[in-house]
Amino acid sequence: MNNTNAIKRSLKKRHLKERIFKSTGFFSIAVAILFLAVLLTDIVNKAWPAFWQTKIELTVQLDAEKLDLDAYSSKPAIMAADFRWVIREALMNRFPDVKSRQDKRTLYALTSMGAEFQLRDMVIDNPNLIGQTIKVQFMADDDVDAIVKGSIDRTLPESDRRVKNKKLAWIESLESNGQITTGFNGSFFASGDSREPEMAGIKGAIIGSLYTLLVTLSLSFPVAVAAAIYLEEFAPKNKLIDFIEININNLAAVPSIVFGLLGLAVFINFFNLPRSAPVVGGIVLSLMTLPTIIIASRSAIKAVPPSLREAALGLGASKMQSVFHHVLPAALPGILTGTIIGMAQALGETAPLLMIGMVAFIADIPQSVVDPSTVLPIQVFLWADSPERGFLEKTSAAIMVLLCFLIAMNAIAIYLRKKFEKKW
Amino acid sequence: MVKNMNKALLSKPSGLVEQALKVNKQTTTEDALNIDYTATVGQPNCQNAKFSTQNVNVYYANNQAIHDVSLDIGAHEVIALIGPSGCGKSTYLRCLNRMNDTIDICRVEGQILLDQENIYHQKQDPVLLRARVGMVFQKPNPFPKSIYDNVAYGPRIHGLTSNKAELDELVEASLIKAGLFQEVKDRLQAPGTGLSGGQQQRLCIARTIAVQPEVILMDEPASALDPIATAKIEELINELKENFTIVIVTHSMQQAARVSQRTAYFHMGRLIEVGDTNQIFTNPAHELTEKYITGRFG
Amino acid sequence: MVKNMNKALLSKPSGLVEQALKVNKQTTTEDALNIDYTATVGQPNCQNAKFSTQNVNVYYANNQAIHDVSLDIGAHEVIALIGPSGCGKSTYLRCLNRMNDTIDICRVEGQILLDQENIYHQKQDPVLLRARVGMVFQKPNPFPKSIYDNVAYGPRIHGLTSNKAELDELVEASLIKAGLFQEVKDRLQAPGTGLSGGQQQRLCIARTIAVQPEVILMDEPASALDPIATAKIEELINELKENFTIVIVTHSMQQAARVSQRTAYFHMGRLIEVGDTNQIFTNPAHELTEKYITGRFG
Amino acid sequence: AGRDYISVVGSSTVYPFSTVVAERFGKSTSFKTPKIESTGTGGGMKLFCKGTGIDTPDISNASRRIKASELTMCHQNGVNHVVEVLIGYDGIVVANDIHAKTFNLTRKDLFLALAKEVPTSNEGELVANPYTLWSQVNAQLPAVKIEVLGPPPTSGTRDAFVELAMEAGCKNFPWIKATKSSDKAQYKSICHTIREDGAYIEAGENDNLIIQKLQKNPDALGIFGFSFLDQNADLVKGALIDGAAPEFATIASGEYPVSRPLYFYVKKAHVAEIPGMQEFLNEFISEKAMGETGYLTDKGLIPLDVDKFNEVKTDTMQMNNLAL
Amino acid sequence: MKISALIILLLVFAAFSYFMAKQKITTAYRQRQQKTKILTLPKYFGYVAALCSLLPALIVMLLLQLIEEPYINSEISNYLTHYEHSSDNDLGLYLNEIKSADTADKVAALSAEKQQVYHRYHEIETTTKRTHTTIVLSIAVLFVIWGMRKINTDTPARKVFEKIIEGLLLLAASIAIMTTVGIVFSVLFESTRFFGEVPVLSFMLGTEWSPQTAIRADQVGSSAAFGAVPLFIGTMLISFIALLVSVPLGLMSAIYLSEYASHSVRSVAKPILEILAGIPTVVYGFFAALTVAPWIRGLGESIGLSVASESALAAGLVMGIMIIPFVSSLSDDVLSAVPQSLKEGSLGLGATHSETIIKVLIPAALPGIVGGVLLAASRAIGETMIVVMAAGLAANLTVNPLEAVTTVTVQIVTLLTGDQEFDSAKTLAAFALGLMLFVTTLVLNVIALHVVRKYREQYE
């Protein structure tokens, strides 16, 4: 009858298995987290330089006659004026021995193409500058930036180097003169897209993403919660409801690109909504995230103990009252978490937006949900595809911004969950 | 005295069942319980009936849980429903305020009259019915809201008060009646779920009486509580009976004896016997009742 | 005879409590129970002890659930643990096979010896312990597997049999011992969850005895069952006691009386009294035991 | 409200050039910056030819010439007056890692290395491409594995490569050249079909990715646009084709044989009605943008020669209707 | 009146109706003076009245909104008889400048003719909008008057209100169906055209996918083959590899988190894992193409295997990492939902923790785990960027993970964003693929639903 010994004998092996099993679990998490760490380090490493920008200090003469302006000139007049030569002149003054046409071109390319607009905007802000000689920190061209940041190795033989010796010599001369400085790249967060890496900013994409998410949230949250309530609390058992359920589960599995086709055919071609607009992107993404939120909300509602419903019903509350007064508030943390996960999914989505015209160059910051705009992942996609090397770091920086948003959203989800759960 | 009585009850504690079982292993227990129980023994009717149920049958899908139960519940009486687990006490109780409506597969047949009106009549609004027939559940289930809001919930949804002052008064009165006011008066805004089990159950009772129902149904209201909390609840029931009709399900015969005037004994979905509590416990008329009360099963 | 006894027990059913309560509303109930209970009355020790527990204290986080309990459990006896809800019966029982280890916040102090060895000693392996001290739970919890696999589960993980034929035999023997074989022999491959509640509980017992433990712990094994199923379980316990030491928690005094040789009465985490079942029920030595048995509370 | 910005769709190859013009235009005028969608030439044409009106694009970029069928579709949908603007050329380069050996290829080599079926020494006979090493194709070439990363069949770059490199190489075999007149379908299928046995790898349309893959795999060659070579001259180097290195001058002069024209198409009906259209066109065809030293050349566009440039300029100013 | 202003006005009016109805009923109740019965709360009468005024007016407003622009346009084109327009679209174009002229400067910049039209346009617009506003408002007023007349204390206002709300809830639930219909609608038309050119069977059963350069009509028609089998096999191969990575890792992570990890570890590790699912897939794509693929190739070659530089394995591995959270999150939830009693039952028999998990918890949680895996699988099937970057686009019919394959979604994207003519078989094939994919997932879902239900019935 007594089998203690038999069991004892088996135990050694079983405990070993137990330890192996447990370590496998630990190992799995470690692998996943390690992978994440590698990815993040890689991104941050690559992105870091993008947050710094090299500037070149030049002394410019805002000659009133040559510019054909005076301190009372109107804005359109200043807009029309040509500031490019002012900068060119400053460069020529700094490096007077440059003579050949080809060399001049290279010299002019030390400052960014945006420099003239930078100067113009300064003058618009303060027309009194006209006629003065001032020192201005101009944005450096991406090549200069790369040299200064060390992304281009100065020690390479000239043939292997993108920046040739002549240019390098100018840069080094400026450097030794203290005319090259590096500072925080605020304009990365303050301006829209550009074809020049040094001028390209993320603001347009951030605003576009926010508008898109706003539309997505305001559509999918109420609809998904309403649908979840209906299916969990009111739906009779019949074929229609079965069909709805199958559809919801299926939509959760439909590849996102197919939602793009839907958006194109239905909202743009049929309902004539504008292309490239956050409103359409938002609708498409809300249809895409709807199943996610419905499924999460349903399980949250299901988890509310029936005793709560019974308590309300027992007091003479109607079904509707018991749901809206008690079940819904109790399920809210779960619903919110589901919603934020859905939103995070929408935030990172690219494929469906390809179909509705959001893969576009949009330099102006969108002002409303019907203005053309792009979103963060698409900005990443576009920059990743640009020939200019300077976009490499911008791409990583955009990814970093996107990840920050994602992490922030997850943090909010956790916070909301804790807060609502703690309360009672 | 007590000791002697116990001696009689238990002189050969397990002997009876054991003997019976030894004869024929597979069937004896059923045999022992295979006693006629189609008709109800006792006085199911009463004058001045608040509830009058006639030939009630309840089915869960194809499974009949209540067979042909007819029973009156008098105004301002406390009636206890007792019986072994699964005999249908809860099911019967939940017919009285149509709480069974919430269970899809549940179907109720027969007549249940509250003040002469059939509560299952089409035109009857179960919401109104439940306001008139309140319910207290086995496990205390306060809303995850403040103590005040718990009690004020019913009056609010039914619009029983017209201003804040009236509502405050009603909440206070209900808490006083439930014997909870002294303990919570300083923290009416604290969450109801933070109270102890016994306090929670009294809160649930306060919440129920705040709607001023005519009948209160209680389904094993003290089974999740410790002895002290149980005693408080029983005390409360004794006070509430002045104003309310109370139907209480309990698995404790002692509790039934302590709080009720009449007792109904259910067995496998049938009402076996009903009568004065005193009589049921001292002089049960039906063999099954007797066996149950003497602890032969259950 | 039965009727007389009942009359004595209940002549004024609610009188006692009611009277007591009327005197001073807020404090009487506590007073009534405010009786000294620090020392255990009766014979906690026995010769030939299988389990010997000394000064056991159990805490859930900072909340003490068991105070200083010392109790021996004899080999091949059936001992019943009774007491009001929340008094710590389950907690104590779960110390005996270290099932409490699974609850993070639970902490056990004191000595628990199984065959003279401290089961909480570092070197003791809870896995082995649990194989030696089996457990049957309140709610039947068959695995979502076939009947056969449910019973074969224990033998398989412990490698008790060396081939299929042996395993078949062991499963059959266990099912026979649990009195279930006749009912399920034709559908051993059917899911265990498809059985009725009583059958499920017997399946759980079969599953436990298939490991051939030395002690079986049962936590209210019949409380979720109907009378017939309950009778079958009790009958089974009576048979099992030939081979196993059994510790059973029950909330039914009748059940304790029917199945056990010794009974221990717990109250608010303390062991109040322990002794021969006969004696406890007919002649309780402690005031609290008496009050509980006569139904003054609980 | 109306639409107050210009809407451009179309080729991803023209996108980098179109956007530069748009950005300068937006910055230097009071008009909004045009919106430039990168939809691919085909997708752009579909949108462009849907009709006129403010919810259709004004301009479509193309990395190939518009097709007759597309123009017909345009006409059917009421887009009756389409102006074609040739903006310059894009060289298609074959490149490898900067540290690897420089390839000196002929178009015949490319054909033999990449065609699905190649001719044997027997006239008229074709076999599935047996070559696995470049040295098997041409003994002058190094003995490295044939592995070419290039665009998929849906891409215009691939289309141009097939026509300009493969077909030209194919014509080196007289009997195949002869089939052009006898059995055109047969001819095309021989010259245009790229092998699918793994030697040619369809690597998607992200050229940066191809460049980075080349660095990881020094044996491989990649096919992509000239501007990417221009920007990544420190990482990859272009192979000589028919003796010409892929450089500005050689491409512009036509000495480098594999380059294709880039276009955009304008709806005349929109020019007067969409604010800024005329000004945008002016900017695009200006000397400082498209000219020989214009800013578009900084971005890697191979400029038109002066005559062609002037011709394009006149055509555009006069809004000459395109007819095929 | 601006549409937003009109809506605000309607809302104000609805609020007004709410108070009117509520007041009426409150007064009526007071006159009764008997408080025996519990009465429907007056606010419900208010809600009904408010909905009465709002719903019909809103519907009419929407309808009018739809016809407003065509109406204005037809009016203005009547006025513009001298304006020759070749197509309807041109009118919108003609009006574009007029409509965009929102500042005095811009108006002044218009041509004389357009200035005239500008004024006429605004006249018409103003009168039309005024008429529409009047119609909408009078409908709101009429319905409220009608409603107020009808409402009395016997009206089952709460029930009516709740019925309406329930209807709205049902409507929300049915959006899923509408979306499905929308998807089918948006791919069906083009798919039929595709199947007009390529027979359904050769599409579904064909083993060669080679839409070689057929950009111009006269190109290699001969070798354009549209057999979708390699795409589906490729999709399955990559998804399978991804699942092979994510299911064990995800499941083991979930087990570790829910069964072994302390509370604090769990609360940190779980959100960290979830970040994996949020990283844009482009990032994974770069990683797979530039780090993992060369590594696998090097590894393979060092042991003498020939590995394509774009291998299914690289894409699958990285994709597997990406979908770990899908498996782990859901499995974690369902594992924690397995009743404690089952776990105790097993432990009570002397099973070790891992035995309990493997033999009891996982089988009991299986339906939920399968659900998580299905979700992960659908994510894998739908993933595009990683495959484009790391596995290439070559449609090889192979199950060798060391070779390059392509997937359905990748082909959809490249076909749709490519350069070929938009009505060529190639572009249309994208829609057919979309349809196939949709139907496949639908069928899989129906099957999954049945399986899960059956499983539940058996063991609950």
Ligand SMILES: Nc1ncnc2c1ncn2[C@@H]1O[C@H](COP(=O)(O)OP(=O)(O)OP(=O)(O)O)[C@@H](O)[C@H]1O
């Ligand atoms: N929701 C339900 N669905 C199906 N059957 C049910 C349901 N509720 C109860 N039953 C069945 O109806 C019968 C009566 O159950 P009921 O809960 O009324 O018993 P009870 O006397 O209250 O038992 P207990 O003392 O355990 O509460 C039982 O057989 C039970 O299994």
Ligand SMILES: Nc1ncnc2c1ncn2[C@@H]1O[C@H](COP(=O)(O)OP(=O)(O)OP(=O)(O)O)[C@@H](O)[C@H]1O
């Ligand atoms: N997991 C737990 N965490 C915290 N406290 C617990 C836990 N389990 C039990 N307790 C507390 O320990 C005390 C004893 O509980 P126990 O379950 O042992 O009582 P019992 O006698 O078995 O009661 P019942 O008859 O209701 O089963 C109670 O106060 C209970 O609230």
Ligand SMILES: [Mg+2]
């Ligand atoms: Mg019950």
Ligand SMILES: [Mg+2]
């Ligand atoms: Mg217990």
Ligand SMILES: O=P([O-])([O-])[O-]
């Ligand atoms: O996008 P493309 O048409 O230039 O390949």
